[in-house]
Amino acid sequence: MKRYDFGEALNLFDKNFYELEEEASAVRFAKNPLKTVSFVVDTNINYTNICNTKCSFCAFYRDEKSTESYTMSIEEILQKAEKLQDLGVETLLIQGGLNETIKYKYYLDMIRKLKERFPKLFVHAFSPPEIDLMSRISCKTTSSVLRALWDNGLRTIPGGGAEILTEDVRKKIAPLKISSDRWLEIMRIAHNLGYRTTATMMFGHIETHEDIISHLIKLRTLQDETGGFTAFISWDFKPLNTALRDRKGDVSASDYLKIVAISRIVLDNFDHIQASWSSQGKKIGQLALYFGADDLGSILVEENVMRLAGHRNIASVNEIEQLIKDAGFVPVRRDPLYKVAR
Numbered sequence: 218m219k220r221y222d223f224g225e226a227l228n229l230f231d232k233n234f235y236e237l238e239e240e241a242s243a244v245r246f247a248k249n250p251l252k253t254v255s256f257v258v259d260t261n262i263n264y265t266n267i268c269n270t271k272c273s274f275c276a277f278y279r280d281e282k283s284t285e286s287y288t289m290s291i292e293e294i295l296q297k298a299e300k301l302q303d304l305g306v307e308t309l310l311i312q313g314g315l316n317e318t319i320k321y322k323y324y325l326d327m328i329r330k331l332k333e334r335f336p337k338l339f340v341h342a343f344s345p346p347e348i349d350l351m352s353r354i355s356c357k358t359t360s361s362v363l364r365a366l367w368d369n370g371l372r373t374i375p376g377g378g379a380e381i382l383t384e385d386v387r388k389k390i391a392p393l394k395i396s397s398d399r400w401l402e403i404m405r406i407a408h409n410l411g412y413r414t415t416a417t418m419m420f421g422h423i424e425t426h427e428d429i430i431s432h433l434i435k436l437r438t439l440q441d442e443t444g445g446f447t448a449f450i451s452w453d454f455k456p457l458n459t460a461l462r463d464r465k466g467d468v469s470a471s472d473y474l475k476i477v478a479i480s481r482i483v484l485d486n487f488d489h490i491q492a493s494w495s496s497q498g499k500k501i502g503q504l505a506l507y508f509g510a511d512d513l514g515s516i517l518v519e520e521n522v523m524r525l526a527g528h529r530n531i532a533s534v535n536e537i538e539q540l541i542k543d544a545g546f547v548p549v550r551r552d553p554l555y556k557v558a559r
């Protein structure tokens with residue numbers, strides 16, 4: 218498999234759409250020769266929307282004094298988990314705002330009690346900015362926080378908060394968020410402790426093609442070192458209800474598919490590329506399977522972050538399976554470790 222250096226990867230943006238499709242598809246089948254496409258039956262629990270980081274692309278956060286602000290108690294989270302499990306949810310994707318009023322113990326208790334009460338549920342929780350917050354409020358090292366979460370039952374971490382891993386972009390769209398180096402450092406520590414994580418990218422705002430390639434190469438370099446990333450997921454920025462709403466419109470379907478293909482080609486050491494059908498719609502999700510993606514991600518029984526940016530795509534298990542079959546592939550259910558359940 219060819220390894221693209223920075224300049225060669227940048228030139229991929231000038232390639233013909235169909236050449237990209239062919240090349241990305243070749244890499245996809247070299248990595249996963251089966252015609253299987255995986256998905257996970259999960260839901261998003263957003264335990265708080267209070268956040269002082271105020272990222273300009275975010276429609277989800279609220280000030281602590283806002284009448285719309287909330288923080289769920291552990292009991293509320295447990296009750297919600299019970300209802301969701303009864304609905305057939307197999308994985309909980311747990312993420313929240315960076316709420317400095319929450320105590321460190323809350324995060325540990327949340328994981329331990331969820332694992333005690335629902336041993337069959339997978340808990341996929343806390344992206345690097347939340348781990349960083351836990352480390353700051355507890356005055357403990359990142360490693361110690363991650364070990365404590367592990368001891369309470371956490372095994373996988375979502376790759377949120379990466380946006381674009383270049384400082385120029387981060388300073389403009391999320392100046393109060395952790396740096397790209399810190400995001401990578403937390404993932405490195407997590408992988409070395411045994412965690413498996415995803416990696417993400419949010420594009421379609423102020424980034425350049427150079428920023429995108431730089432982002433991908435940083436992820437690839439860390440993956441060479443640790444092998445801890447399970448999959449790469451990219452989605453396009455949704456401007457509605459965000460401070461960046463006047464900056465750019467929605468990414469076109471062809472630009473989205475190009476990014477899926479380029480990420481499949483450049484991330485030669487990632488096993489899986491996820492198509493973000495929930496941000497781009499079901500038809501584009503199906504097409505992305507021909508541009509290098511081999512995973513359709515979440516059913517997302519409940520999702521708040523995209524919904525508040527005016528974007529809502531939902532599907533049942535049967536619908537997702539049918540979408541995959543109609544696109545010419547075989548649907549398989551997986552867990553956050555990408556182990557196929559059935």
Ligand code: SF4
Nearest residue numbers: 268270271272275314
């Ligand atoms: S993206 Fe996350 S860190 Fe940024 S404002 Fe929204 S909730 Fe806070």
